[in-house]
Amino acid sequence: MLTRMPLRLAGAGLAGLVTAVLLVAAPAFAGDGTGSVDCSQSTPQNPKPGCDANARSGDHDGTTTGSKAGGQRTGDGKCRNPEGQEIPCERDGAWAGGDGCYYKPVDLSADTIAALGGQPAGEGGWYEKTCYGTGPGDVTTGFGGPVWIAGAPPVVSPQVLARQARARLTLPDVAVRVNPSGDQLVGLPSWLSLDPASWRPQSATASVPGISVTATATPTQAVWSMGNGDSVVCHGPGTPWKSGTDPMAASPDCGYRYPRSSAGAPGGSYTVTVTISWQVTWAGAGQGGTIPGLTTTGAVQVRVAESQTVITH
Amino acid sequence: MMIRPTLTRVTVALIVTAVALAGCRSGGRGTQPTAPASSATPGASASSVGPGDAAVMAYRGLWAAFVEAAKTSDPDAPDIRKYASDNALKLIVGGLVSNREQGKVVKGNLVLNPKATTVSATEATILDCVDATNWLEYKTSGELWDNKPGGKHRTTATVKAVDGTWKVSTFNLEGTGTC
Numbered sequence: 001m002l003t004r005m006p007l008r009l010a011g012a013g014l015a016g017l018v019t020a021v022l023l024v025a026a027p028a029f030a031g032d033g034t035g036s037v038d039c040s041q042s043t044p045q046n047p048k049p050g051c052d053a054n055a056r057s058g059d060h061d062g063t064t065t066g067s068k069a070g071g072q073r074t075g076d077g078k079c080r081n082p083e084g085q086e087i088p089c090e091r092d093g094a095w096a097g098g099d100g101c102y103y104k105p106v107d108l109s110a111d112t113i114a115a116l117g118g119q120p121a122g123e124g125g126w127y128e129k130t131c132y133g134t135g136p137g138d139v140t141t142g143f144g145g146p147v148w149i150a151g152a153p154p155v156v157s158p159q160v161l162a163r164q165a166r167a168r169l170t171l172p173d174v175a176v177r178v179n180p181s182g183d184q185l186v187g188l189p190s191w192l193s194l195d196p197a198s199w200r201p202q203s204a205t206a207s208v209p210g211i212s213v214t215a216t217a218t219p220t221q222a223v224w225s226m227g228n229g230d231s232v233v234c235h236g237p238g239t240p241w242k243s244g245t246d247p248m249a250a251s252p253d254c255g256y257r258y259p260r261s262s263a264g265a266p267g268g269s270y271t272v273t274v275t276i277s278w279q280v281t282w283a284g285a286g287q288g289g290t291i292p293g294l295t296t297t298g299a300v301q302v303r304v305a306e307s308q309t310v311i312t313h
Numbered sequence: 314m315m316i317r318p319t320l321t322r323v324t325v326a327l328i329v330t331a332v333a334l335a336g337c338r339s340g341g342r343g344t345q346p347t348a349p350a351s352s353a354t355p356g357a358s359a360s361s362v363g364p365g366d367a368a369v370m371a372y373r374g375l376w377a378a379f380v381e382a383a384k385t386s387d388p389d390a391p392d393i394r395k396y397a398s399d400n401a402l403k404l405i406v407g408g409l410v411s412n413r414e415q416g417k418v419v420k421g422n423l424v425l426n427p428k429a430t431t432v433s434a435t436e437a438t439i440l441d442c443v444d445a446t447n448w449l450e451y452k453t454s455g456e457l458w459d460n461k462p463g464g465k466h467r468t469t470a471t472v473k474a475v476d477g478t479w480k481v482s483t484f485n486l487e488g489t490g491t492c
Contacts, residue, residue, distance in 0.1 A: 031449060031450060031457075031458070031459050031460070031461025031462055031463055032419075032445035032446065032448050032449055032462075032463025032464060032489070033380075033383055033419030033420075033421070033423070033445055033448045033449060033450055033463075034445050034448075034463075034466050035450065036407075036408030036409070036411050036412050036417075037379075037404050037405055037408040037484065037486055038466070038486050038487070038488060039404070039485055039486065039487075040487055040488045048404065048408070049403040049404060049406075049407035050399075050400040050401065050402070050403030050404025050405070050407060051400070051404060092415075104414065106410060106414055108388075108410065109388075109389050111388075111389040111394075112388045112389060112406055112410060115388070115393075115402045115403060116403050116406060116407060117403060128410075128411060128414050145407030145408060145410060145411050146407055146410050146411075
């Protein structure tokens with residue numbers, strides 16, 4: 001213990017020296033490609049994800065709450081910063097918040113969200129936050145990287161409300177049917193269909209006083225993974241097979257023939273997985289557009305038997 | 314897991330740091346960022362090379378993945394995840410999202426000259442002078458983003474081995490002209 005302590009201090013001293021050197025880096029704006037990862041451009045007001053541990057211990061991790069930022073528009077319809085100066089309500093595709101910074105909702109993939117440390121629980125949204133300098137010729141800090149704003153949105157715009165409305169959409173469970181019922185037979189047509197309730201447009205609305213936006217999800221296609229490596233793409237819910245239909249007749253819009261039995265598959269059956277893609281559009285405040293879509297999935301186990309097996313019955 | 318510092322390690326680290334700092338100031342020899350030679354395993358394998366080399370390979374691998382992803386501002390490029398974790402991953406993925414949202418891409422050549430300054434069995438520190446003079450921001454329409462010149466950036470990184478795979482976990486790049 002006595003011999004280790006001074007050595008540990010020596011190590012800490014080296015680390016401290018290195019840290020001190022890092023902190024005196026002058027904020028500079030690069031025209032090269034490093035600007036987006038330059039932590040000297042990260043500030044407590046305009047944090048970049050991933051810079052918190054590198055730079056200052058006092059920084060939070062890029063998660064902020066929108067509570068103090070809401071209500072950016074004053075009674076006269078103008079946007080003002082906290083000092084009361086009038087600022088543009090929209091800049092570079094982003095909207096002014098009550099803190100004088102600008103927010104643009106961003107749509108992130110699941111991979112991106114995972115890389116950013118996962119999506120925090122509860123209501124909120126991902127935004128690009130930009131805080132501009134106020135003086136003439138002040139260098140702006142640029143877009144800081146996506147941040148999660150918990151709670152109410154920091155700004156009110158139809159585009160932001162559209163994301164809120166989308167988050168409120170409840171899409172139906174996927175009820176899968178493969179007919180004729182019972183075992184499917186090798187070489188005979190299987191009719192693939194979805195319960196009509198699985199394939200119906202859904203809407204949800206988000207509003208603040210004066211603006212209301214409705215997001216609508218519309219199913220566009222169903223990808224059927226047949227469990228044997230084959231896939232079938234259908235642009236509708238398919239047609240349910242009715243008893244009395246010729247067993248040799250194929251589905252008019254969504255069908256498949258299994259070339260081999262499922263005897264060799266795990267458990268003796270195939271897992272058929274259906275993924276429905278939903279297009280999401282929004283409309284409100286005289287505007288509208290398309291935002292990233294959603295998917296729903298369902299699965300069912302299907303046994304596929306050789307026809308001879310049945311003939312011997 | 315606590316790593317017990319020894320006198321030898323601290324001394325060596327100080328010497329290596331001094332050498333690396335000198336190398337950084339003089340610009341050093343330029344090398345292109347290239348993916349590690351062992352492409353079979355993600356990250357850099359610790360078994361075949363020493364930890365310092367493995368850490369430098371992971372660091373170079375990350376830059377190669379970043380340069381490739383920055384051509385199209387693709388935050389979901391799988392190679393970035395092979396060579397980065399934690400805050401380094403957040404920073405680079407977040408930066409690529411920002412670029413994408415602004416309609417910005419990065420093209421050109423980047424020159425690296427990384428040195429491992431402190432090395433243990435599972436963690437290493439890298440010091441580099443990243444020369445981005447010719448790695449510039451462009452609008453997706455094809456014109457240069459602005460008329461500001463690129464430059465050299467002092468960069469430090471922490472590289473950690475988890476289950477034998479080295480990944481960059483923190484990444485601190487400083488402003489133009491810092492080395």
